[in-house]
Amino acid sequence: MTASSIVTGVDFVTVPTRDFEKASEFYGEVLGLPCSARWGDRPAGEFETGTLTIAVMQSDAFGIEFAPHTHPIALHVDDVEAARAALEAKGVAFNADTMDSGVCHMAHFADPDGNTLMLHHRYAPRAA
Numbered sequence: 001m002t003a004s005s006i007v008t009g010v011d012f013v014t015v016p017t018r019d020f021e022k023a024s025e026f027y028g029e030v031l032g033l034p035c036s037a038r039w040g041d042r043p044a045g046e047f048e049t050g051t052l053t054i055a056v057m058q059s060d061a062f063g064i065e066f067a068p069h070t071h072p073i074a075l076h077v078d079d080v081e082a083a084r085a086a087l088e089a090k091g092v093a094f095n096a097d098t099m100d101s102g103v104c105h106m107a108h109f110a111d112p113d114g115n116t117l118m119l120h121h122r123y124a125p126r127a128a
Contacts, residue, residue, distance in 0.1 A: 010052065011053065012046060012052070012053035012054065012055040013052060013053070013054060013055065013073060014055045014056075014057055015054055015055065015056050015057075015069065015073070015111070015115050016057065016058075016059045016064070016066050016067065016068065016069070016113065016115070017043075017056055017057065017058050017059065017066075017111075017112075017113045017115075018058065018059065018060070018066050018113055019058065019112070019113075020043030020044060020045070020056065020057070020058040020061075021043075022112050023056045023058075023111060023112060023113060024045060024056065026111050026112050027047040027054065027056055027111070028047065030087065030090050030091075030092065031047075031075075031087075033047035033048055033049060033054065034047065034048050035047055035048075036048050036053070039057070042057075042058075042061055042062070043057070043058035043061045044056060044057035044058060044061070044062075049075060049076070050076075051076070054073070066113070068110075068113050068114035068115045068116070069115045069116055070116055071116060072108055072116040072117055072118035073115075073116075073117050073118065074106070074118045074120035075117060075118060075119055075120060076120055076121065077119050077120065077121055078121065079121065080098055080105040080106070080107050080119045080120070080121045081098060081105075083107075083119050084098060084107045084119055087109065087119075092109050093109065093110075094107050094108065094109045095108045095109060095110070096108060102124070103122060103123070103124035104120060104121060104122040104123060104124070105119075105120070105121045105123065106118050106119065106120050107119040
């Protein structure tokens, strides 16, 4: 078995929270992501982006010390400025001006627990 045949995909990425209800409101209502599953009666649930599931889980309920993600999860949008304006209208604060890397636009912000997120749109084709 080669290393490339071990992993066949990514099922979900986990985002820690101190308050699942507050985080659930943010991911579900502010970002508009549908909640596809709850983890029984535990304070955790899965939110769908279309290409990746974000599993939000309250750290202390699983015996894990809370620490926010400091590197962003890049959330694909068709128009970074329009998406940014929509989120700002809902009270989301962005960390800096929208960046243009020469191949994509990016705008960084955080969820209520300080997990770093990014609006992202790649406008240039990937190099062959």
